[in-house]
Amino acid sequence: MAKKQPSIDTKNLTAVQLMELDSCTRCGECVKWCPTYAASGQKPGLAPRDKILRWREFMNKSYGVKAKLFGPTEISGAELEEFKDDVHGCTTCGICATVCESGINTVEIWESIRANLVKKGIGPYGKQSMFPKLVNQYNNPYLAAPEDRLKWIPDDVKIAEKANILYFGGCTAELRQTKLAVATARVLNKLGIEFTMLGEEEWCCGSAMIRTGQPHIEDIARRVAEHNVDAIKATGATKVLYACAGCFRASKVDWPRQLGEELPFEVIHITEFLADLIKKGQIKWVKSLDKAITYHDPCHLGRHVGVYDAPRYVLGNIPGVKFVEMDRVKEFQRCCGAGGGVKAGIPDLALGVAETRVEDALATHADILSSACPFCKRNLQDGTDSLNKKNTAGADKLEVEDIIVLVAEALGLEVIGD
Amino acid sequence: MAYFSGLSDALRITFVQMMIVSFIAMVIFVYGMIINLQKWGAGVTGYALEPEVGSKGSAIRFLKTWWKQVTEESHHGHGKPILEILVLDILFQRRILKRSPVRWFMHFTIFAGWMTLFAMSGMMFAVEMTERFIELPFTAAQFREVLQIPNDIFGYILLVGVLIAIARRLFIKEVREASIMYDWILIGVVFIVTVSGFVADGIRTGDIVWNIGMSGDTAMAYAPPAALFHSVISLLFCIAFIPYSKYIHIIATPLAILANKGGE
Ligand code: HEM
Ligand code: SF4
Numbered sequence: 001m002a003k004k005q006p007s008i009d010t011k012n013l014t015a016v017q018l019m020e021l022d023s024c025t026r027c028g029e030c031v032k033w034c035p036t037y038a039a040s041g042q043k044p045g046l047a048p049r050d051k052i053l054r055w056r057e058f059m060n061k062s063y064g065v066k067a068k069l070f071g072p073t074e075i076s077g078a079e080l081e082e083f084k085d086d087v088h089g090c091t092t093c094g095i096c097a098t099v100c101e102s103g104i105n106t107v108e109i110w111e112s113i114r115a116n117l118v119k120k121g122i123g124p125y126g127k128q129s130m131f132p133k134l135v136n137q138y139n140n141p142y143l144a145a146p147e148d149r150l151k152w153i154p155d156d157v158k159i160a161e162k163a164n165i166l167y168f169g170g171c172t173a174e175l176r177q178t179k180l181a182v183a184t185a186r187v188l189n190k191l192g193i194e195f196t197m198l199g200e201e202e203w204c205c206g207s208a209m210i211r212t213g214q215p216h217i218e219d220i221a222r223r224v225a226e227h228n229v230d231a232i233k234a235t236g237a238t239k240v241l242y243a244c245a246g247c248f249r250a251s252k253v254d255w256p257r258q259l260g261e262e263l264p265f266e267v268i269h270i271t272e273f274l275a276d277l278i279k280k281g282q283i284k285w286v287k288s289l290d291k292a293i294t295y296h297d298p299c300h301l302g303r304h305v306g307v308y309d310a311p312r313y314v315l316g317n318i319p320g321v322k323f324v325e326m327d328r329v330k331e332f333q334r335c336c337g338a339g340g341g342v343k344a345g346i347p348d349l350a351l352g353v354a355e356t357r358v359e360d361a362l363a364t365h366a367d368i369l370s371s372a373c374p375f376c377k378r379n380l381q382d383g384t385d386s387l388n389k390k391n392t393a394g395a396d397k398l399e400v401e402d403i404i405v406l407v408a409e410a411l412g413l414e415v416i417g418d
Numbered sequence: 419m420a421y422f423s424g425l426s427d428a429l430r431i432t433f434v435q436m437m438i439v440s441f442i443a444m445v446i447f448v449y450g451m452i453i454n455l456q457k458w459g460a461g462v463t464g465y466a467l468e469p470e471v472g473s474k475g476s477a478i479r480f481l482k483t484w485w486k487q488v489t490e491e492s493h494h495g496h497g498k499p500i501l502e503i504l505v506l507d508i509l510f511q512r513r514i515l516k517r518s519p520v521r522w523f524m525h526f527t528i529f530a531g532w533m534t535l536f537a538m539s540g541m542m543f544a545v546e547m548t549e550r551f552i553e554l555p556f557t558a559a560q561f562r563e564v565l566q567i568p569n570d571i572f573g574y575i576l577l578v579g580v581l582i583a584i585a586r587r588l589f590i591k592e593v594r595e596a597s598i599m600y601d602w603i604l605i606g607v608v609f610i611v612t613v614s615g616f617v618a619d620g621i622r623t624g625d626i627v628w629n630i631g632m633s634g635d636t637a638m639a640y641a642p643p644a645a646l647f648h649s650v651i652s653l654l655f656c657i658a659f660i661p662y663s664k665y666i667h668i669i670a671t672p673l674a675i676l677a678n679k680g681g682e
């Protein structure tokens with residue numbers, strides 16, 4: 001008789017991650033903070049603690065003492081399918097790792113399990129499975145031709161052929177929320193910062209595939225990282241600016257990992273760059289905004305890479321800005337609900353989380369809810385609109401805007417677009 | 419509370435039994451740990467890799483992967499010095515304190531009490547063993563006297579922590595509802611070991627609370643078996659049981675905190 005095989009394998013799960021499953025003490029902190037668990041009406045399967053427990057049990061059934069002595073216990077396809085749904089009901093926001101009393105890097109466990117299951121033919125979730133195909137064909141997930149990446153560029157914007165500084169726009173700002181790209185470019189022009197861009201040679205950063213467990217499909221994550229890094233290298237730029245938190249995180253953390261080497265340039269978020277200029281006295285504001293503004297930390301800018309102060313510093317410096325903090329900020333920020341493929345895969349869940357976050361903003365009575373990422377902006381806007389439809393007090397007056405657009409306004413620049 | 423409290427020369431047979439139980443406990447522990455290390459070592463050695471076809475879980479692979487992660491730099495930009503992690507995050511358990519001072523007090527008393535009693539029991543064991551082969555400047559009985567007061571103190575520290583933990587799981591609704599056997603068994607065995615230690619000691623010394631109503635001849639008769647019972651379940655529950663229960667966290671949690679450089 002052939003020896004029974006375990007129902008799961010350990011592809012993509014490191015030896016340390018498997019040990020981390022056994023280090024969970026079930027303290028329950030992660031459950032208290034998880035935004036998707038809360039927004040789902042506390043669906044038990046979404047609780048991080050429960051996901052750890054289940055995968056630990058899967059491991060024990062497959063590789064534990066009993067499995068060693070009597071052979072592995074089978075895990076049914078339905079159980080794995082259900083687990084897949086739950087592990088994708090997560091925005092990879094990372095708060096469960098921040099509060100974990102055992103110091104478990106939960107987010108990377110979720111991403112590893114997603115990839116492990118995708119390799120088994122289970123998952124990803126819904127429309128997420130389109131990402132690798134689209135990026136493979138179009139180099140962006142929005143079905144746009146390479147030349148479309150240049151369409152957002154207004155006549156007045158000057159982009160140098162070669163420069164020390166490169167602005168990596170990202171698919172979302174170049175193809176969807178072009179207002180962000182226009183604002184960034186105009187601000188840099190106005191400040192006299194010479195910069196270049198990759199233009200048609202810019203490819204998706206790979207974030208969407210990596211977060212949803214599909215980096216290995218067609219070797220896509222490594223290929224886009226390699227292409228982008230080589231293209232940036234060819235321009236000779238030494239500093240690369242980002243106004244998209246997703247691309248920023250992917251470049252800073254995922255690219256070096258995909259390529260197995262350090263990047264030959266510096267990765268800087270636009271708010272860090274601007275904060276630096278302000279400190280050097282190189283920004284002369286033109287207009288006072290006269291608004292109360294609050295700021296939502298994008299998970300992939302804040303918790304994932306630790307940029308908390310720069311955006312606040314920039315906002316606080318704009319004339320006429322009364323900066324107010326919401327509940328749950330910085331490392332304890334409440335996620336907007338868009339990340340980790342949730343917006344594409346489970347839009348209702350994303351909306352539910354966004355509403356909760358917008359309610360945090362409404363409680364501050366701010367005029368503007370700002371962020372530093374096109375995904376957050378989009379989802380927070382959707383959350384605001386949805387609350388507005390429900391006649392939530394204040395939702396009709398709340399404006400959602402990216403910091404860089406506010407900076408552009410305060411510099412007297414015109415920014416239109418989506 | 420010491421494992422050998424109450425054992426006398428007249429009870430040599432019990433000593434042999436103890437040796438056998440200790441040995442069995444160690445074997446069960448080591449076997450379970452090897453299986454756990456192999457289970458962990460079934461994982462891959464780095465990001466996004468796949469295990470080689472036909473390769474089995476290996477303890478060495480786990481240890482190497484763990485050490486690599488402990489020593490490599492983190493791309494996320496956080497990471498604290500190892501010494502700080504050892505002292506503040508592992509011994510002092512700062513991550514629990516940050517989340518809840520009450521739970522920190524609960525756990526720290528369990529941790530400090532358990533670790534100290536474990537160490538003192540180990541010393542008592544070592545003294546009794548050595549005494550059989552070479553002459554020491556003091557007798558095992560004298561050594562036991564020295565340990566009596568610290569044993570009592572740390573026993574009570576441990577008891578306080580365990581009682582808080584049990585009360586929390588019993589009386590706070592959301593904690594109770596989220597508790598599973600895995601949780602209950604750990605606190606349960608720690609509770610049994612603690613109480614049996616107090617009782618064994620109480621019968622021997624005639625403590626008014628812990629002698630559970632025994633005195634005189636009855637106490638004389640029951641002290642050795644009570645001590646034996648406590649010693650046996652301590653060995654089985656505190657050592658042998660580690661790799662098979664939530665006890666594993668006393669090994670895995672410090673390793674996880676170190677691997678993640680103190681955590682996010
Ligand atoms: C060496 C480092 C250790 C670390 C970092 C550690 C960590 C933890 C953490 C984070 C919890 C969850 C606490 C909570 O619910 O908030 C816990 C629970 C627990 N730990 Fe430890 N632990 C360690 C050692 C020990 C030791 C030596 C014991 C001895 C018996 C122990 C016994 C327990 C018990 C009984 C619980 C369960 C409490 C409950 O269920 O409410 N731990 N541990
Ligand atoms: S990363 Fe965020 S959404 Fe995902 S399980 Fe953790 S807390 Fe929940």
Ligand code: SF4
Binds near residue numbers: 023025027
């Ligand atoms: S916070 Fe960490 S240790 Fe606590 S239940 Fe969640 S995963 Fe487990």
Ligand code: SF4
Binds near residue numbers: 173204206208246247
């Ligand atoms: S992650 Fe960045 S580059 Fe990739 S699709 Fe999103 S915005 Fe575009």
